[in-house]
Amino acid sequence: MACVLYPGSFDPIHNGHVELAEIASELFDEVVVAALVNPSKGDGLFDLEERMFLIGESLKHLSNVRTTKFNGLVVDLATEVGADFIIKGLRAVSDFESELQMAQMNTALSGVQTLFLPSASRSSFLASRLIREVIRLGGDVSQMVPELVQKHLEEKF
Ligand code: PNS
Numbered sequence: 630m631a632c633v634l635y636p637g638s639f640d641p642i643h644n645g646h647v648e649l650a651e652i653a654s655e656l657f658d659e660v661v662v663a664a665l666v667n668p669s670k671g672d673g674l675f676d677l678e679e680r681m682f683l684i685g686e687s688l689k690h691l692s693n694v695r696t697t698k699f700n701g702l703v704v705d706l707a708t709e710v711g712a713d714f715i716i717k718g719l720r721a722v723s724d725f726e727s728e729l730q731m732a733q734m735n736t737a738l739s740g741v742q743t744l745f746l747p748s749a750s751r752s753s754f755l756a757s758r759l760i761r762e763v764i765r766l767g768g769d770v771s772q773m774v775p776e777l778v779q780k781h782l783e784e785k786f
Pocket of ligand 1: 636637638639665666667668670701702703704730731732734735
C-alpha cells in the first residue's frame, strides 16, 4: 500500500494542483495533500486552516485523498503520515532547479525520495501568486480555481 505526500503552500489551491492530486490519486493507494508554510513566501493570504479547508473541499471527489496542515519540516510530516514518497508538480524548467534542491535536501535529511510529475500544458501557467494578483486587481480567475476558492478569494478583497 503506497502512500504519497503532496506538500505545498496552496495559497490558494488552483486547478493545476487539483489536476496533480487527481493523477496522484490514480497512481497511489493513498495521497496526503498538506498545506505547509513556505518560509520564503511570508505570511500569505489564507492561513493554514483556511488553505486546508479549501484543499479538502476541492478534492472531496477523490476518495483516497486526505488533507492536513503542518508547520515544520516536510520530512517530519512525511514520517508522521507514513509517506513512502513526496510528490511535486513541475510546470516548467524554471521550477526544476529549486525543486531539485529541495528534493535533495529532503533526501539528505531523511532518505525520503521525491517524484516529479509534469503539469498539463493547459495548467502550466497557473501559480497561486499570479491568481492572488489577478483577483486583487479585479481580473477573472473562474477558469483557474475551483468555484469555492474563487468565492473565498472574492471575500478577501
Ligand atoms: O507550493 P510551494 O510554495 O512551492 O511549496 C513549498 C513547500 C511548502 C513544500 C516548502 O517550502 C516546504 O517544504 N516547506 C516546509 C519547510 C521545509 O521542510 N523546508 C525544507 C525544504 S527542503
